[in-house]
Amino acid sequence: MRVTNLPRDDKTNGWYAILPDHGPPNVLTGDQQADWVVVGAGFAGLGAARRLGELRPNDKVALVEAQRIGRNASGRNSGFIIDLPHNIEMDDPERDFRQMRLNRTAIAWLSEIVQNHQIQCQWSVRGKVHAAATASGVEALDAYCAGLDMLGERYERWNEARATQYLGTAHFHDAVWTPENILMQPAALVRGLAATMPANVTVYEDSPVEAFDNGPTKTLTTAHGSLKTPHVILATNGWTPAFGYMTQHFVVIFTYASLTRPLTEAEQADLGGEGDWGVIPATMGGTTMRYTQDKRLLIRKGVRYTPDGYSHDAQRRGIYQGHIKTFRERFPMLPDVTFEHSWGGAMCMTRNHAPKFGVLDDGVWSAVCQNGVGAAKGTIQGRAVAELAVGEDSEIVSDMLKFDEPVKLPPRWLTGIAARYQIAKAELFAGRDA
Numbered sequence: 001m002r003v004t005n006l007p008r009d010d011k012t013n014g015w016y017a018i019l020p021d022h023g024p025p026n027v028l029t030g031d032q033q034a035d036w037v038v039v040g041a042g043f044a045g046l047g048a049a050r051r052l053g054e055l056r057p058n059d060k061v062a063l064v065e066a067q068r069i070g071r072n073a074s075g076r077n078s079g080f081i082i083d084l085p086h087n088i089e090m091d092d093p094e095r096d097f098r099q100m101r102l103n104r105t106a107i108a109w110l111s112e113i114v115q116n117h118q119i120q121c122q123w124s125v126r127g128k129v130h131a132a133a134t135a136s137g138v139e140a141l142d143a144y145c146a147g148l149d150m151l152g153e154r155y156e157r158w159n160e161a162r163a164t165q166y167l168g169t170a171h172f173h174d175a176v177w178t179p180e181n182i183l184m185q186p187a188a189l190v191r192g193l194a195a196t197m198p199a200n201v202t203v204y205e206d207s208p209v210e211a212f213d214n215g216p217t218k219t220l221t222t223a224h225g226s227l228k229t230p231h232v233i234l235a236t237n238g239w240t241p242a243f244g245y246m247t248q249h250f251v252v253i254f255t256y257a258s259l260t261r262p263l264t265e266a267e268q269a270d271l272g273g274e275g276d277w278g279v280i281p282a283t284m285g286g287t288t289m290r291y292t293q294d295k296r297l298l299i300r301k302g303v304r305y306t307p308d309g310y311s312h313d314a315q316r317r318g319i320y321q322g323h324i325k326t327f328r329e330r331f332p333m334l335p336d337v338t339f340e341h342s343w344g345g346a347m348c349m350t351r352n353h354a355p356k357f358g359v360l361d362d363g364v365w366s367a368v369c370q371n372g373v374g375a376a377k378g379t380i381q382g383r384a385v386a387e388l389a390v391g392e393d394s395e396i397v398s399d400m401l402k403f404d405e406p407v408k409l410p411p412r413w414l415t416g417i418a419a420r421y422q423i424a425k426a427e428l429f430a431g432r433d434a
């Protein structure tokens, strides 16, 4: 079959742009064979390829990516590797305990890789701050703390003075700090992961799979070559339907981020605070923020239903104006600081927030869809799918297999209306948290 819907991430990703050039891509050319082919080099595909390489050191593993690694969602996110569930399910704590086990296994694994290979990605064990500037935000923090109490998780509740002391900005009245979240530079991390694969893994970039022949021996064809293999793992996020699977289960939405230049020493002093940090909004439609180790500020704000999976310039320009306004409100002490980069990125969502994990077909597996929070979840899904595929009996495989299957969506026109309504409602409700 032809794979017609190909990824089209643009070149605006600031995290990627500020990294040094990493040379020409290794493009797939000629007719090749591999024991395993992993398609997609985001967190999920990188996790799957690495684990296959570790578990089957004598097998040939190919990791095939449509774009340069780091241009994808995994390289353009806000850089939180989150240990806790985003929304704590008071009625299903078992699901939350399972998700935390999985996320923490992912964090421990990534941490080991980063340390062993000295990957320079601003890895920072600074936790995360959930912060509120509105009464509804404070209510959401109350509910979040009740959930953390139920799970027996450690946290600190901060008043306005403590939040201001930590962050520099005095925008927030109330905050909750949790300790185990990791902050990082996402493009640097995913590029570092790809560059340090086991020796039996070959990474191909700028090699979109344009045709997929799913016989007993599978053939994946790109513009300049092909791969024959008995085993395929799809780690293709919202593009998985293009391979003929899950054609009515995923919604692709875009969210947007802007990154400043590094602050000068005088500006760092004007901002104040206690070092690098990451802020998650207390309410769903709110603004995420980072202050990085290299002294840049990031705003992540705005969500749009984007069924064609492409960030349109006009849409991005409108959202960018909102980023500037939000920045000026929150950082009045930095009037001369401007954004250097501004970009959008795709998130794959299911109606019941379930991932698509496991067997898709004879010899085809998937590690797909993290519902907008994919650094830890994608990594562990990728690792688990490799273990499942080689028949390894592990706790993470059995944990992953307990998630529900994604449920089917209504027809596309109705899904579009519902998605736009939910996004507008969340943004309206967020008020000054937005």
Ligand SMILES: Cc1cc2nc3c(=O)[nH]c(=O)nc-3n(C[C@H](O)[C@H](O)[C@H](O)COP(=O)(O)OP(=O)(O)OC[C@H]3O[C@@H](n4cnc5c(N)ncnc54)[C@H](O)[C@@H]3O)c2cc1C
Pocket: 003, 006, 007, 039, 040, 041, 042, 043, 044, 045, 064, 065, 066, 067, 072, 073, 074, 075, 076, 077, 078, 079, 080, 081, 082, 207, 208, 209, 210, 235, 236, 237, 238, 239, 254, 255, 256, 257, 300, 344, 345, 346, 347, 367, 368, 369, 370, 371, 372, 373, 374, 375, 376, 377, 378
């Ligand atoms: C702005 C933004 C902020 C975010 N912030 C956070 C955050 O702070 N923390 C967090 O945990 N999550 C965050 N997310 C979500 C997170 O980035 C994603 O959930 C995660 O990166 C998904 O990983 P993945 O490996 O499944 O998919 P992707 O990173 O999308 O990788 C899939 C890959 O498949 C490739 N592919 C698809 N089709 C083909 C084909 N035909 N041939 C070859 N290759 C193909 C694509 O090019 C892509 O590289 C954010 C997302 C965005 C956009």
